[in-house]
Amino acid sequence: MNPYALSILLSSLAIGTITTLSSYHWFLAWMGLEINTLAIIPIMTKMHHPRATESTTKYFLTQATASALVLFSATTNAWIMGEWTITSLNYMSATLMTIALAMKLGIAPFHLWLPDVLQGLNLITCLILSTWQKLAPMALLILIYPQLNSNLMIIMAILSAVIGGWGGLNQTQIRKIMAYSSIAHLGWMTMVLTFSPALAVFNFLIYLLLTTSMFFMLINLHSTNINKLSISWLKTPMISASLMITLMALGGLPPTSGFLPKWLILQEMTKQQMGALSTMMAVSALLSLFFYLRLSYAISLTTAPNISNSNTTWRMKSNPLTVLPMIIIMSAMLMPIMPAVLPMVY
Numbered sequence: 001m002n003p004y005a006l007s008i009l010l011s012s013l014a015i016g017t018i019t020t021l022s023s024y025h026w027f028l029a030w031m032g033l034e035i036n037t038l039a040i041i042p043i044m045t046k047m048h049h050p051r052a053t054e055s056t057t058k059y060f061l062t063q064a065t066a067s068a069l070v071l072f073s074a075t076t077n078a079w080i081m082g083e084w085t086i087t088s089l090n091y092m093s094a095t096l097m098t099i100a101l102a103m104k105l106g107i108a109p110f111h112l113w114l115p116d117v118l119q120g121l122n123l124i125t126c127l128i129l130s131t132w133q134k135l136a137p138m139a140l141l142i143l144i145y146p147q148l149n150s151n152l153m154i155i156m157a158i159l160s161a162v163i164g165g166w167g168g169l170n171q172t173q174i175r176k177i178m179a180y181s182s183i184a185h186l187g188w189m190t191m192v193l194t195f196s197p198a199l200a201v202f203n204f205l206i207y208l209l210l211t212t213s214m215f216f217m218l219i220n221l222h223s224t225n226i227n228k229l230s231i232s233w234l235k236t237p238m239i240s241a242s243l244m245i246t247l248m249a250l251g252g253l254p255p256t257s258g259f260l261p262k263w264l265i266l267q268e269m270t271k272q273q274m275g276a277l278s279t280m281m282a283v284s285a286l287l288s289l290f291f292y293l294r295l296s297y298a299i300s301l302t303t304a305p306n307i308s309n310s311n312t313t314w315r316m317k318s319n320p321l322t323v324l325p326m327i328i329i330m331s332a333m334l335m336p337i338m339p340a341v342l343p344m345v346y
Contacts, residue, residue, distance in 0.1 A: 001042075001043075001046045005042070006043075009039050009040075009042055009043055010039075010043075012035055012038070012039035013036060013039040013040060013043075013128070013132065015032075015035060016032045016033065016034070016035030016036030016037075016038075016039055016136070017032065017036055017132065017135050017136045018032075019031060019032030019035065020032030020033055020036070020136035020139065020140065021135070021136065021139050023086070024085065024086055025084045025085070025086070026070075026074035026077070026078070026084045026085075026086055027071075027074065027084060029070075029074075029086060029136075029140060030067065030070050030071050030074065032136060033067055033070065033104070033136055033137070034067055036133065036136055037060070037063045037064075037067065040059075040125075040128065040129070040133060041056055041059075041060055043125055043128070044056040044059065044121055044125055044129075047121070047122055049120070051119070051120035052120050052121060052122075053120075054116075054120055055116065055117045055118075055119070055120030055121055056120075058113050058116055058117050059113065059117045059129075062103060062113040062117075063104060065103065066100045066101070066103035066104040067100075067104075069096060069097075069099065069100035069103070070097065070100045070101070070104075072096065073089075073093045073096035073097040073100060074093070074097070076092065076093050076096070077089050077090055077093035077097075080092075080093070081093075086140070086143050086144065087143060087144065087146075087147075088147075089144055089147040090147075091147075091149070094144060094147040094148060094149065095149055095152065097140075097144060098141070098144075098148055098149065098152060098153070101137045101138075101140055101141045102156055102190075104137040105134055105137045105138065105141075105186055106179075106182060106183060106186065107156050107160050107183070107186050107187070107190055108156060108159035108160040108162075108163045108164070108183060108187070109156070109159055109163075111160065111163060111164075111183045114179045114182065114183060115167070115176045115179040115180060117129070117179075118130070118175045118176065118178065118179040119173055119175050119176050119179075121175070123175070123215055123218050123219045123224070124215075124219060126175055126178065126215060127211070127212065127215035127216075127219075130178060130179075130182050130211050130215070131208050131211055131212055134186075134204075138189070138204055141193065142193065142197050142200065142201060145193055145194055145197045148193065148194050150194040153190050153191070153193060153194050154191065154277065156187070156190050157187045157188070157190040157191035157281075158187070158191075158277065158280060158281070158284075159187070160183050160184060160186050160187025160190060161184055161187035161188065161191070161280070161281050161284035161285070162187075162280075162284045162287070163180075163183060163184075164180045164181065164182070164183035164184025164185070164186075164187055164284070164288060165180075165184055165284045165285070165286075165287025165288040165290075166287055167180040167183070168180035168181065168184075168287075168288065168291040169287065169290060169291055171291070172225055172226050172227075173224065173225050174218060174223060174224055174225060174226070174229065174295070175224060177291060177295070178211070178214065178215070180288075180291075181211075181250055181288065181292075182207075182211070184284065184285075184288045185203070185207045185250075187281075187284070188203055188261065188262065188265055188281065189203050189204055189207070191265065191269070191277075191281060192265045192268055192269070195268055195269075195272055196268050196345065196346075198344060198345050198346075199261070199264055199265060199268060199345045202260075202261060202264070202341065202344070202345055203261035203265065206257055206258065206260060206261050206334070207261075209257070209327060209330055209331055210246060210249050210250050210257065210258055210331050211250075212327055213246050213324075213327040213328055213330075213331040214243070214246050214247070214250065216323075216324050216327065217239050217242060217243045217246065217324070217328075218243075220236070220239055220324065221235065221236060221239060221240070221243070226294075226295065226298045229295065229298050229299055230298045230299065230302045232299060233299060233300065239324075240299050240300075242328045242332075243299060244296045244299055244300060245328070245331070245332045246328065246331050246332070247292040247293075247295050247296050248292065248296070249331050249332060250288075250292055251285070251288055251289035251292040251293070252285055252288075252289065253289070254335070255335045256331070256332050256333075256335070257330065257331050257332060257333065257334035257335065258331075259335070260334060260335065260338060260341070262285060264345060265281075266278050266281065266282060269281070
C-alpha cells in the first residue's frame with residue numbers, strides 16, 4: 001500500500017476514535033464510529049487475498065448493522081427524551097444501544113463474525129482490530145453504564161466467558177484462538193461493568209497490554225498456527241519463552257499481570273452476593289486456560305529433534321520492535337503495583 005494512503009487511513013482511524021471518545025452528542029459519537037469503520041476497511045483489504053476480501057465484507061456488514069442500530073437507538077431516545085446527550089438514555093434505547101455496542105465489540109451472542117474476520121487478516125491488522133477498534137465502543141458502553149440493564153449484561157457476560165473458553169479448545173489457528181480469547185475477556189469486563197466501571201476499565205487496559213504483547217511476539221516469530229509456533233524455539237528462544245509467560249498472563253495465572261483483574265472481579269462479584277455466577281466465571285476461565293496451556297506445550301515441549309529448515313534469526317534482516325521488551329515485562333510483572341491499583345478501582 002502507498003505510504004501516503006496508509007498514513008491517511010491510520011490518521012482517520014485515530015480521528016474516528018478520538019471523535020467518539022471526546023463527544024457528548026450521540027450523532028457525533030456515531031460519526032466517529034463510522035469514520036473508524038471506513039478507515040479500517042482498506043487496511044483490511046490490502047492483502048489482495050480472497051480470505052481478506054471475505055473477512056472485510058463480513059466485518060463491514062456487521063459494523064454497518066451495528067451502526068444503524070446505534071443511530072436508531074439514539075434517534076428513538078431523542079424522540080422520547082428530547083435530547084441527544086450520551087448520558088441520558090431511557091430503558092428501551094439503552095437496551096438497543098447495549099446490543100449495538102455488543103455487536104461492534106464481538107460480545108456473545110453477537111460474536112460469530114469475530115473469529116472468521118480475524119482468520120482472514122494478517123497479524124498487524126488483527127492487532128488493530130483486537131485493540132484499537134475496541135476503544136470507542138467500550139468507551140460508549142462505560143459512559144452509559146448507569147442506564148444499562150444489569151440482567152442483560154450478566155447474560156451476555158456468562159455467554160461470552162463460556163463461548164470464549166469453549167470455542168478456542170479445538171482450534172489450531174492462532175488468530176482464531178486470539179479471537180475467542182478476546183470474547184472471553186470481554187465477558188469479564190461486561191460482567192463487572194454495571195457494578196464497578198473503574199474495575200472494567202482496569203481489566204480493559206490489562207487486556208490491551210496483554211493482547212498487544214502477544215501479537216507483537218507473533219509478528220516477530222511469523223507464527224499463524226500451532227505448527228509454526230512449535231518450531232519458534234529454534235529461531236528465537238527468548239521471545240518464545242516470553243510468549244509462554246504472556247499466554248499464562250492471558251489465562252490469568254498468578255503471579256502474572258492477567259491474574260489481577262480476574263481476582264478483583266471475582267472479589268467484587270462475591271461482595272455483590274453473586275457466588276454462583278462467580279463460580280461459573282472461574283470455571284470458564286479454566287476452559288480458556290486449557291488452550292493457553294496447549295499453546296505453551298506446543299512452544300516448549302514439541303521441539304523437533306532435527307534442525308529447522310527455516311532461517312535462524314541472526315541470518316534474517318531483523319527489524320526489532322523497540323517497545324517489545326517493555327510490554328513483555330509489563331504483561332508479566334504488574335502484581336507489585338496491586339496496592340497502588342486498589343484505591344483507583346474502589
